[in-house]
Amino acid sequence: KAGVTQTPRYLIKTRGQQVTLSCSPISGHRSVSWYQQTPGQGLQFLFEYFSETQRNKGNFPGRFSGRQFSNSRSEMNVSTLELGDSALYLCASSLGPAPHYNEQFFGPGTRLTVL
Amino acid sequence: GENVEQHPSTLSVQEGDSAVIKCTYSDSASNYFPWYKQELGKGPQLIIDIRSNVGEKKDQRIAVTLNKTAKHFSLHITETQPEDSAVYFCAAIPNFGNEKLTFGTGTRLTIIP
Numbered sequence: 001k002a003g004v005t006q007t008p009r010y011l012i013k014t015r016g017q018q019v020t021l022s023c024s025p026i027s028g029h030r031s032v033s034w035y036q037q038t039p040g041q042g043l044q045f046l047f048e049y050f051s052e053t054q055r056n057k058g059n060f061p062g063r064f065s066g067r068q069f070s071n072s073r074s075e076m077n078v079s080t081l082e083l084g085d086s087a088l089y090l091c092a093s094s095l096g097p098a099p100h101y102n103e104q105f106f107g108p109g110t111r112l113t114v115l
Numbered sequence: 116g117e118n119v120e121q122h123p124s125t126l127s128v129q130e131g132d133s134a135v136i137k138c139t140y141s142d143s144a145s146n147y148f149p150w151y152k153q154e155l156g157k158g159p160q161l162i163i164d165i166r167s168n169v170g171e172k173k174d175q176r177i178a179v180t181l182n183k184t185a186k187h188f189s190l191h192i193t194e195t196q197p198e199d200s201a202v203y204f205c206a207a208i209p210n211f212g213n214e215k216l217t218f219g220t221g222t223r224l225t226i227i228p
Contacts, residue, residue: 042204042218042219045217058215098208102164102208105161106161108158109157
């Protein structure tokens with residue numbers, strides 16, 4: 001069974017631009033969560049989607065948004081990029097939403113660099 | 116919300132010896148505790164998890180113990196090998212409400228050949 005895939009793997013943007021990252025969950029998994037990973041802050045939760053609905057959101061500004069499609073694929077968007085948005089963005093999929101389905105499987109991440 | 120503390124932040128162990136990483140959590144309602152291993156350039160990989168209805172779980176050279184009273188859980192790796200070198204993260208989540216996985220800050224484990 002294929003794992004979680006994320007595209008693109010690497011991205012370089014400049015301040016003020018916007019970016020869209022994509023995540024395809026494991027086949028049969030209906031829940032997708034997004035995390036930001038930085039050396040200083042560790043793994044921080046962005047949001048969780050299940051059945052095309054955002055179920056939970058972390059403490060990030062409104063510049064960070066996401067959505068989920070009917071095939072469970074998810075995208076996240078960051079507008080008006082700032083230098084501090086440089087990070088590894090990780091997507092994780094699970095069979096269903098937390099807390100009932102807690103096993104999460106991560107993709108390889110998208111490395112975003114903002115110049 | 117939940118708060119997870121993880122120690123140590125770095126750990127160097129001679130090949131063949133054991134490694135122990137410890138985490139404490141704050142929310143007594145947390146009942147699921149996974150451990151992830153992250154190798155360079157990759158996403159975190161779930162290596163073992165434990166639920167609050169058991170005190171210990173083992174999978175070959177890896178074991179996790181849970182002390183609900185003290186609100187701490189630990190990862191034990193025996194007979195360490197060079198491929199065990201990675202960053203390890205613990206996490207916790209309650210079993211109700213609209214909660215999310217909260218991660219520890221990670222432990223960089225280095226196995227010295």
